[in-house]
Amino acid sequence: MGAVPFSIHARDVTVRYPNGVVALDGISLDIQAGEMVSVVGLSGSGKSSLIRTINGLVPISSGTLEVGGRHLESLRARELRALRGDIGMIFQGFNLATRASVLNNVLVGRLAHTPTWRTFLGAYRAEDRQIAYEALERVGILGKVWDRASTLSGGQQQRVAIARALSQQPRLVLADEPVASLDPPTAHGVMSDLRRINRDLGITVITNLHLVDLARQYGTRLIGLRAGQVVYDGAVADASDAVFENIYGRSIENRDVLGT
Numbered sequence: 086m087g088a089v090p091f092s093i094h095a096r097d098v099t100v101r102y103p104n105g106v107v108a109l110d111g112i113s114l115d116i117q118a119g120e121m122v123s124v125v126g127l128s129g130s131g132k133s134s135l136i137r138t139i140n141g142l143v144p145i146s147s148g149t150l151e152v153g154g155r156h157l158e159s160l161r162a163r164e165l166r167a168l169r170g171d172i173g174m175i176f177q178g179f180n181l182a183t184r185a186s187v188l189n190n191v192l193v194g195r196l197a198h199t200p201t202w203r204t205f206l207g208a209y210r211a212e213d214r215q216i217a218y219e220a221l222e223r224v225g226i227l228g229k230v231w232d233r234a235s236t237l238s239g240g241q242q243q244r245v246a247i248a249r250a251l252s253q254q255p256r257l258v259l260a261d262e263p264v265a266s267l268d269p270p271t272a273h274g275v276m277s278d279l280r281r282i283n284r285d286l287g288i289t290v291i292t293n294l295h296l297v298d299l300a301r302q303y304g305t306r307l308i309g310l311r312a313g314q315v316v317y318d319g320a321v322a323d324a325s326d327a328v329f330e331n332i333y334g335r336s337i338e339n340r341d342v343l344g345t
Contacts, residue, residue: 090118090289091153091171091257093139098148100134100313108134110313111148116306121283121290123304123321125297127333131313132293136259139291140172141165153256170197173250173288175260175279179242183235187226187245190234191217194252213252220251224278240271247278258282260292264299269343276303296343297329 093116100109109131116122126132137143138150141157150157155168173194181190195213221227224244234242243263250258260279264272276292280303283290294300300307300321307324309317309332317328329337 088171088254088256090287092116092118092151092289093257093291094149094151096149098138098150099146100131100138100143101146107313108143109138109145112313112315114308114315114318116289116291118289119283119287120306121280121304122292122306122308123300124291124293124308124310125295125300125329125332126310127295129312130310130332132295132310133261134313135310136261136291136293139257140169140174140259167197170253171256173253173255173258175243175246175250175258175263177262177265179239179246181234181242181245181249183233185234186230187221187232187234187237188214188217188230190245191220191248191252194220194249197253216254217248217252220248221245223251223282224248238271239267240274243267243271243275244278247275247282251282255288257289258291260290262293262295264294264296264343272299272343273302279303296341297326297337298342300324 095112095114098109098112099107101107124132124135134143138145139152145158152168153171160168192209192213195209218227221230224247226241226244229237229241234245264275267275276299279290279292282288304321307317307319307321308315311332311334316332326337
């Protein structure tokens with residue numbers, strides 16, 4: 086890839102929605118370039134708000150947030166769009182165009198690097214198609230390149246979504262509950278893909294999870310959120326059951342573990 090991966094520096098970041106709900110409450114974090122971070126917490130803890138704030142989809146109410154050396158609170162619309170071009174997003178619901186082919190879905194990741202007229206006509210350059218093929222091969226789904234997205238299983242669709250993010254040649258990948266709708270073997274496969282992307286390409290990867298075993302197995306650093314605040318930030322290896330119980334505010338239950 087060649088490009089330097091993004092680091093993230095947040096200082097006293099608060100996000101307050103128009104309805105008065107405080108999603109992030111004075112968060113301060115430093116995520117270094119090339120890290121693979123698991124962000125854990127129950128629903129409503131602020132995990133998704135953190136991901137969307139880093140991507141500029143949710144504006145901060147106060148504090149400062151630096152992503153890749155740029156302060157989000159001071160970026161103009163064009164500058165913010167350029168920043169997003171370097172950030173790959175992976176969602177729980179895949180967000181694919183189900184009637185389109187796998188290839189065309191992955192080529193969406195090249196929009197920030199493609200003139201509008203080429204996008205409108207579907208006249209992607211040969212180098213863009215090659216990038217898309219390589220991204221599909223990296224997640225083991227190149228053989229489905231001409232299939233319609235609607236014919237794929239959930240796990241295959243998520244791999245297409247990962248390939249789409251990779252085709253951006255991103256400096257940062259943000260994954261928001263990427264395995265929440267998948268069965269255990271498929272979920273482990275998707276998480277393995279994300280870990281391999283981090284290790285092989287050096288891309289900074291931040292993954293939102295609520296499952297204890299996945300957070301332990303696939304991250305090196307754990308950030309625990311509760312009621313919009315950071316209640317744990319440290320090595321995954323040091324995160325005991327008591328740490329997770331403090332993050333969740335209750336005992337660990339069967340629903341908190343995916344299994345094998």
